[in-house]
Amino acid sequence: MLNERQLKIVDLLEQQPRTPGELAQQTGVSGRTILRDIDYLNFTLNGKARIFASGSAGYQLEIFERRSFFQLLQKHDNDDRLLALLLLNTFTPRAQLASALNLPETWVAERLPRLKQRYERTFCLASRPGLGHFIDETEEKRVILLANLLRKDPFLIPLAGITRDNLQHLSTACDNQHRWPLMQGDYLSSLILAIYALRNQLTDEWPQYPGDEIKQIVEHSGLFLGDNAVRTLTGLIEKQHQQAQVISADNVQGLLQRVPGIASLNIIDAQLVENITGHLLRCLAAPVWIAEHRQSSMNNLKAAWPAAFDMSLHFITLLREQLDIPLFDSDLIGLYFACALERHQNERQPIILLSDQNAIATINQLAIERDVLHCRVIIARSLSELVAIREEIEPLLIINNSHYLLDDAVNNYITVKNIITAAGIEQIKHFLATAFIRQQPERFFSAPGSFHYSNVRGESWQHITRQICAQLVAQHHITADEAQRIIAREGEGENLIVNRLAIPHCWSEQERRFRGFFITSPNQLR
Numbered sequence: 001m002l003n004e005r006q007l008k009i010v011d012l013l014e015q016q017p018r019t020p021g022e023l024a025q026q027t028g029v030s031g032r033t034i035l036r037d038i039d040y041l042n043f044t045l046n047g048k049a050r051i052f053a054s055g056s057a058g059y060q061l062e063i064f065e066r067r068s069f070f071q072l073l074q075k076h077d078n079d080d081r082l083l084a085l086l087l088l089n090t091f092t093p094r095a096q097l098a099s100a101l102n103l104p105e106t107w108v109a110e111r112l113p114r115l116k117q118r119y120e121r122t123f124c125l126a127s128r129p130g131l132g133h134f135i136d137e138t139e140e141k142r143v144i145l146l147a148n149l150l151r152k153d154p155f156l157i158p159l160a161g162i163t164r165d166n167l168q169h170l171s172t173a174c175d176n177q178h179r180w181p182l183m184q185g186d187y188l189s190s191l192i193l194a195i196y197a198l199r200n201q202l203t204d205e206w207p208q209y210p211g212d213e214i215k216q217i218v219e220h221s222g223l224f225l226g227d228n229a230v231r232t233l234t235g236l237i238e239k240q241h242q243q244a245q246v247i248s249a250d251n252v253q254g255l256l257q258r259v260p261g262i263a264s265l266n267i268i269d270a271q272l273v274e275n276i277t278g279h280l281l282r283c284l285a286a287p288v289w290i291a292e293h294r295q296s297s298m299n300n301l302k303a304a305w306p307a308a309f310d311m312s313l314h315f316i317t318l319l320r321e322q323l324d325i326p327l328f329d330s331d332l333i334g335l336y337f338a339c340a341l342e343r344h345q346n347e348r349q350p351i352i353l354l355s356d357q358n359a360i361a362t363i364n365q366l367a368i369e370r371d372v373l374h375c376r377v378i379i380a381r382s383l384s385e386l387v388a389i390r391e392e393i394e395p396l397l398i399i400n401n402s403h404y405l406l407d408d409a410v411n412n413y414i415t416v417k418n419i420i421t422a423a424g425i426e427q428i429k430h431f432l433a434t435a436f437i438r439q440q441p442e443r444f445f446s447a448p449g450s451f452h453y454s455n456v457r458g459e460s461w462q463h464i465t466r467q468i469c470a471q472l473v474a475q476h477h478i479t480a481d482e483a484q485r486i487i488a489r490e491g492e493g494e495n496l497i498v499n500r501l502a503i504p505h506c507w508s509e510q511e512r513r514f515r516g517f518f519i520t521s522p523n524q525l526r
Contacts, residue, residue, distance in 0.1 A: 007073070009027065017054055020035060083145070085157070088197060091133070093133075122290065123289065143232075147187070161224075170189045171189050173217040184286065187286045255318050283325055284325060308335075349432065352386060353401055401417070449472060449475065450518040462491055465487055
């Protein structure tokens with residue numbers, strides 16, 4: 001059996017390479033003891049993983065068969081056996097736990113507080129003087145907790161009447177069921193084993209559901225469950241299945257659109273919606289309060305993608321405001337956001353370079369692809385080639401590097417003469433950075449509130465502001481009080497006009513987002 005120190009060494013090396021000195025400091029033993037532990041660990045891991053020296057970085061862990069590796073570690077970890085005993089009994093004294101585990105009572109006394117701290121967000125491990133320790137949760141959750149443990153190792157605790165043949169028949173029957181498609185076969189079989197283990201302690205009343213699939217599966221495996229146990233099992237599964245029906249891709253997409261800052265990143269795609277929807281459905285249909293495998297550290301990923309994990313926290317907050325979902329492995333949602341960011345950051349946006357000079361076109365293509373991130377430059381040597389390419393793809397930008405004149409209807413182009421300069425590269429970068437505003441102006445400016453105002457030459461900014469505000473009030477887009485505040489604010493300072501675009505002062509004490517109204521006028525503002 002691996003001791004606590006050796007398991008800790010594996011846990012530390014799982015996160016990053018470490019020197020023997022660092023491992024010795026973390027575990028409180030000498031470097032020589034660490035080397036002996038590493039030899040013993042390599043012998044015990046038996047080819048499923050290996051700890052080896054990697055130069056100045058120290059020792060690192062390489063896992064060859066991940067599932068087998070975690071299953072092997074599980075057999076050397078007594079925490080799950082301890083939890084299973086607590087779930088099987090109403091109260092269990094410390095001496096009884098030590099006897100059942102065949103371990104010193106001092107070990108049990110040391111592990112109980114650690115387990116309580118480790119699982120404080122998952123369940124409540126409590127004690128009562130004179131009676132012993134227990135898991136202070138509802139019967140329903142205790143069944144699921146025990147099922148999670150038995151899913152990792154069906155023979156974690158001895159259950160009367162359970163043999164390998166029974167388990168094989170049970171697994172086959174559960175894999176072949178189709179009534180609950182969101183529930184995997186091994187999860188269903190673990191629930192049946194948990195109910196079987198607790199069959200004499202079930203007190204909750206459950207309604208009678210139609211169908212006898214569960215009874216047939218149990219009988220096929222050679223086990224026996226009474227009517228109350230079958231009703232409890234069916235009721236629990238049906239309840240989880242019905243809870244999952246509240247989640248849909250549309251709900252998830254609506255929540256994603258409310259995550260602060262996500263709109264500007266433009267990362268909401270079908271893959272992200274599908275990943276998160278599937279994860280939430282699994283959380284509801286098959287809750288996993290105790291992870292099947294020990295989780296590796298996410299710190300490196302969180303450092304590499306801080307924005308992704310920040311967005312996942314906002315999403316989870318919005319989700320919990322609407323639905324009471326027992327989220328497990330919430331970091332996985334952060335990984336889905338990180339993958340979405342990676343997908344869209346590495347997406348090479350198409351740019352068409354219209355050029356009738358081959359040498360200059362090639363030089364400019366190389367310069368743009370080198371200096372402008374995530375773009376793919378396609379060269380068109382004539383207007384007919386440009387039309388043909390645009391029929392196949394929609395370019396983000398067209399760069400006119402030729403003597404041809406483009407149609408006025410083409411509004412996503414810029415003109416660059418001869419060999420491109422640093423200023424031309426900056427012009428391209430600026431255009432691409434603001435392209436998403438040009439493509440979807442309705443996301444930033446309300447279409448109903450945008451209109452044409454016929455100003456006259458010499459009309460003052462204050463008069464224009466009053467007239468526009470009056471029209472917005474009449475259309476019920478702003479209130480009279482808001483109009484007065486805008487008029488007062490616009491009279492306080494110089495008006496900012498950039499490239500014939502007047503930019504009013506933005507001011508509000510409200511927490512809601514600003515509204516934008518795009519208003520055109522025939523005469524230039526001064």
